[in-house]
Amino acid sequence: MKSMLTVIKEQISSFYLIIRLSLFEVKSSNNNNYLGMLWELINPMIQIGIYWFVFGYGIRGGEPVGGIPYIHWMLSGIAVWFFFNPAILEASKSIYTRINFIAKMNFPMSVIPTYVIFSKLYPHIVLTAIIAIILQFAGYTISIYYLQLFYFMFATIALLLAVSLITSTLATIVRDVQMIVQAVVRTLIYLSPLLWTPKHSEKLPEFVQLIMMVNPLYYIVEGYRSALLGTSWFMIENVQYTIYFWSLILVLFTIGSFLHLKFRNHFIDYL
């Protein structure tokens, strides 16, 4: 509990640092390409195209999902995937790849994963805006439900931060953890309602959906979807699920900050 407070305090007092460092991060990772930061958008666009072709057109034959055309259904959920996926991979290796630049022990090290996560947030906001514009033309006009977007964006950051505090610490001590993270994250695209959903399927028993909902990303993706398509107040209509999500965050964050503080003075010895 005490370590949690320390980490939160560090995050708040270093907010300016996080913003500046994350901007440098965006810049330095895109400096080598002529199109620069545009790649942060081109890349997801290409993948979205392929996903639509394989899953929407190829496998489903253009059949809508619960009355919503597949492409709109997929677009509304997938934006957050292109945030979650690179952010968790990069944040997990953030400490051991960057500790050499941080030539001071008294640097608030818990902000390293945070600023890496923030550096992935900016392209995510742009991508979400583009998808929102596309959805306007498709008839899903902007509505009061859009307010949920801020809540779910915050929830995503909280989830990323809680998980990456654990994974970045463990990956610094044992590099293989990064491989585990990669493998698990790769499966998550199929275990979250991004490309298909167990919800409207008559072939699957109901408990399958329940098991899939254990995955916190499920909560976030469905939340983004109801915000962008303007269908419901997701977090209020599913109060139990909301409580589950935040309890999970609390547990992960407690474990993460405990591990981080326990090992952080010796991170440099594990290089």
Added chain:
Amino acid sequence: MKETVIVKNVFKKYKMHKKPSEKLLDIILPGGYGEDFYALQDISFTAQKGDVIGIIGVNGSGKSTLSNIIAGVIPPTSGSVKTTGQTSLIAISSGLNNQLSGRENIELKCLMLGFNKKQIRELEPKIIEFADIGKFIDQPVKKYSSGMKSRLGFAISVTVDPDILVIDEALSVGDKVFAEKSREKMEEFKEKGKTIFFVSHSLSQIKEFCEKALWLEYGEVRDYGEMERVLPEYKKFLKMYKSMSKEERKEFRENAIKKQGGVSPALKSK
């Protein structure tokens, strides 16, 4: 005289592993696993305000480890290091981001050292002036020559006005003009009563800059005191070391490794 750096019984222990599986065992087993290697053993000394101390010793005697510990980059395994005021480390690989420009690196470095927006705006022109790398300041650091890199690194570290400065081999790449400029800056620091640690293999540089010398041998303090006294001794040792036959030198090295493999018996009995 005020004491600015107090190093007391500092040990730095590394574990040597032959295979990755041993590394894993080391993490899992409560007692650890693997052969011990003491990079530093029972280091104790104090430095006063205004001291310029040269750290000397042959390769592998623990100079860089000690300077990193003084600068607070790595923690000691046991023992304590007390420093008063800001410390700043200048090493050849000064942790610049190759993808970013010099100007951006200045801001990045200052942020890492804990300066705020306003302070950085004041420091930036001073750093650029001291580094004196002209138009290259807006070029990515990957295009810099090694001299430029070390000049920028040095400029940042001195301009942030530290109370304790640790210079690890950083002046060996700069040219004469820059060395002269750095020397002036260090004189200025000395007058202001700052403490400077200087690691170098160039004995002439050490002699020129420093007043005191700390001689390390196999991670232990062999001698610490006035430059006039320690340096001749060290030179005598170097001469002897050079004149050793191949076998003798090998024996010397093996002795060193054996000594660093465990706490030496004299210390154990304490």
